[in-house]
Amino acid sequence: MLKILKYSFYDLMRSRWSYVYFAFYLLLGVVLLFLNNDLSKAVITLMNVIIVLVPLIGTIFGVMYYYNSKEFTELLLAQPLKRSSIFLGQYLGVAISLSMSLVLGLGLPFVFYGLFKSSAIWDFSLLLITGTFLTFIFTALAFNIALSNENRIKGFGYAILLWLFLAIIYDGIFLMSLILFEDYPLDKLSLFGTMLNPIDLSRTLILLKLDISALLGYTGAVFKQFFGTSFGLVVSFVALLLWILLPVSRMIFKSKRKDF
Amino acid sequence: MNRLLKLLLIFTFAFMSDMQASTIIVCNSCKVKSIKEAIALASDNDTIKIKKGTYKEYGILVDKPLTIIGEEYPVIDGGLKGEIITVISDHVTVDGLFIINVGTSYTSDYAAIRVKKCKNFVIQNMVLEKLFFGIYLERARDGKVLSNKIIGDAIEEYNSGNGIQLWYSKNILIENNYIVNVRDGIYLEFSDDCIIKNNVSANNLRYGLHFMFSNNDIYQGNTFESNGAGVAVMFSKKIKMYNNIFKENWGTASYGMLLKEINDAEIIGNTFEENTIGINIEGSNRIVYKNNNFINNGWAIKVRGACYTNSFLSNNFLYNSFDISYNSNINDNVFDKNYWSNYTGYDLDKNGFGDIPYRPVKLFSYIVNRTPETIILLRSLFIDIIDFSEKVSPVFTPDNLLDKNPKMKKIEW
Numbered sequence A: 001m002l003k004i005l006k007y008s009f010y011d012l013m014r015s016r017w018s019y020v021y022f023a024f025y026l027l028l029g030v031v032l033l034f035l036n037n038d039l040s041k042a043v044i045t046l047m048n049v050i051i052v053l054v055p056l057i058g059t060i061f062g063v064m065y066y067y068n069s070k071e072f073t074e075l076l077l078a079q080p081l082k083r084s085s086i087f088l089g090q091y092l093g094v095a096i097s098l099s100m101s102l103v104l105g106l107g108l109p110f111v112f113y114g115l116f117k118s119s120a121i122w123d124f125s126l127l128l129i130t131g132t133f134l135t136f137i138f139t140a141l142a143f144n145i146a147l148s149n150e151n152r153i154k155g156f157g158y159a160i161l162l163w164l165f166l167a168i169i170y171d172g173i174f175l176m177s178l179i180l181f182e183d184y185p186l187d188k189l190s191l192f193g194t195m196l197n198p199i200d201l202s203r204t205l206i207l208l209k210l211d212i213s214a215l216l217g218y219t220g221a222v223f224k225q226f227f228g229t230s231f232g233l234v235v236s237f238v239a240l241l242l243w244i245l246l247p248v249s250r251m252i253f254k255s256k257r258k259d260f
Numbered sequence B: 001m002n003r004l005l006k007l008l009l010i011f012t013f014a015f016m017s018d019m020q021a022s023t024i025i026v027c028n029s030c031k032v033k034s035i036k037e038a039i040a041l042a043s044d045n046d047t048i049k050i051k052k053g054t055y056k057e058y059g060i061l062v063d064k065p066l067t068i069i070g071e072e073y074p075v076i077d078g079g080l081k082g083e084i085i086t087v088i089s090d091h092v093t094v095d096g097l098f099i100i101n102v103g104t105s106y107t108s109d110y111a112a113i114r115v116k117k118c119k120n121f122v123i124q125n126m127v128l129e130k131l132f133f134g135i136y137l138e139r140a141r142d143g144k145v146l147s148n149k150i151i152g153d154a155i156e157e158y159n160s161g162n163g164i165q166l167w168y169s170k171n172i173l174i175e176n177n178y179i180v181n182v183r184d185g186i187y188l189e190f191s192d193d194c195i196i197k198n199n200v201s202a203n204n205l206r207y208g209l210h211f212m213f214s215n216n217d218i219y220q221g222n223t224f225e226s227n228g229a230g231v232a233v234m235f236s237k238k239i240k241m242y243n244n245i246f247k248e249n250w251g252t253a254s255y256g257m258l259l260k261e262i263n264d265a266e267i268i269g270n271t272f273e274e275n276t277i278g279i280n281i282e283g284s285n286r287i288v289y290k291n292n293n294f295i296n297n298g299w300a301i302k303v304r305g306a307c308y309t310n311s312f313l314s315n316n317f318l319y320n321s322f323d324i325s326y327n328s329n330i331n332d333n334v335f336d337k338n339y340w341s342n343y344t345g346y347d348l349d350k351n352g353f354g355d356i357p358y359r360p361v362k363l364f365s366y367i368v369n370r371t372p373e374t375i376i377l378l379r380s381l382f383i384d385i386i387d388f389s390e391k392v393s394p395v396f397t398p399d400n401l402l403d404k405n406p407k408m409k410k411i412e413w
Helices: A002-014 A016-036 A039-068 A070-077 A083-112 A121-148 A152-180 A187-195 A198-210 A221-228 A231-257 B002-020 B035-041 B363-370 B372-377 B381-392
Strands: B023-026 B047-050 B060-062 B067-070 B075-077 B085-087 B093-095 B098-100 B111-116 B122-124 B127-129 B133-138 B144-146 B149-151 B164-167 B173-175 B178-180 B186-189 B195-197 B200-202 B209-212 B218-220 B223-225 B231-237 B240-242 B245-247 B255-263 B266-268 B271-273 B277-282 B288-290 B293-295 B299-305 B311-313 B316-318 B322-326 B334-336
Touching: A002 A016, A002 A083, A016 A039, A016 A083, A039 A070, A039 A083, A039 A121, A039 A152, A039 A198, A039 B381, A070 A083, A083 A121, A083 A231, A121 A152, A121 A198, A121 A231, A152 A187, A152 A198, A152 B363, A152 B372, A152 B381, A187 A198, A187 A221, A187 B372, A198 A231, A198 B372, A221 A231, B023 B035, B035 B047, B035 B060, B245 B255, B322 B363, B363 B372, B363 B381
Parallel strands: B023 B047, B047 B067, B060 B085, B067 B093, B075 B098, B085 B111, B093 B122, B098 B127, B111 B133, B122 B144, B127 B149, B133 B164, B144 B173, B149 B178, B164 B186, B173 B195, B178 B200, B186 B209, B195 B218, B200 B223, B209 B231, B218 B240, B223 B245, B231 B255, B240 B266, B245 B271, B255 B277, B266 B288, B271 B293, B277 B299, B288 B311, B293 B316, B299 B322, B311 B334
Antiparallel strands: none
């Protein structure tokens, strides 16, 4: 598995896309800092970017990589190798190289700008951690979609639909249901609702840092326990881990049974 | 000649009265062993010096104009039995005592020091601990409360008292006091023309500062931090609030400042930082908000209703989750020349003001007012989209609530 991981990783490192991705984040970091002159404001803007763009790039890139390396995968399958190690290796290769582009691309300009001396360092590292989580989650989801769809166009379609659903439509439905059922106690439902969507989940994690004073304005005991203590942080991280483990295990399960 | 005689006369009188004023020393090994004894012995305008030591006394009644000075903080231990010092005479100075163990009662408000119906008193450099009420001014006038340290141990609201309480008092100066862990740090009821200056009031159960029916008061340079519900100013007129700091008042009913039925006030140069709600305004009219900083609050300003002709000029709104929240779509307040960190416009004519107006009320804040649980969707992409569409054509938020001259850069003064 490590060999395949290494191969995928180096293959991606040499590919143009990783550089484009890296350059994009580098540029974003530099421009944000140049325009804002303020680390804490840049962190807020960055949150929007990470929550929207990282999942999108993760899904598209994952699907693209799977379809592009299909012939190579079939070649590998002819060798005496475990299927799980082939797919896991490829998945980790993609996810790690994407996360590296993200962390380096955003990290470098901020470090040069004097991040270590700033109080925003914790907010910023939380951003990078959730960004990495999101990359792993959405690459895994993308591999799942690609494994289940032989047709490339269909695969891409589903991938974009998945992103659109989780990033925007889900919140719309969520908001509507909260407003519709406003007569009922909703705090458990609303916390549960965020757990079901990795984008919402990582947003909540960042909110815990940035908007804690607003969040504590709400009167629910469940909310208070969730936001007021480190309980919320722990639960969110566990849920994020689950969001990686479930798609990955489905990917392995599916790949073992798939007829290539 | 006549004038010279008069002068001489005054001089002699002054000299004589000075001669008359003697000093009584109280210590554990002196002739006078208790403060009560010393007060009984003293005549008007005497000085009582209390040496270092512990004095188990309560119910000390100061009924003559005296100066009571503690040397190296003598401890007066009330033994939880009742009120400790009660001043009922004019011209009394109490200085440098350490008062501990004030009694708790549900029928009478026992205080460490109570000043009752008198004038020209000074209470300074006191340390009060384990108290019910700290300094209680009742129908007092023209006094000073300076540099006291009040450290309470309040846990429940119903069985704790206030740090400094003013009731029907006039023209009092409260300066450089440090008040922590009591119910209300400073409480004013029916007290006019008072100045509250450079105090620190923190970690109190209810309010850092509480105004009720008190007019023409000034408070400036105070710091209010981590109080149960921040600062409340209610039913008062012509209050001036300058350069105070309101910080970290977190909770469901917690405000940096709560204004209720306040008219003609001035709120200038204050800093509101990391409060759940910076200022909560209800039924307040003709208030000028100028040069204030609102930093990292949940809601910088929450307008509940019945607020007319208020003006918000040249304030900085920095990184608040919500800048302003309104619960109606009628607006009679003016917002002008503020800096909003959420402003996304441009300044093509380079005059320092943005070319398109800023709308500080977002649709989402309206939704959160209606269904509080939706707060969990804060900063989601979907919310940004609906906020944007509301910004383009306002339906739910007040149409005319906008800052026509939003500053492009943070305002410095």
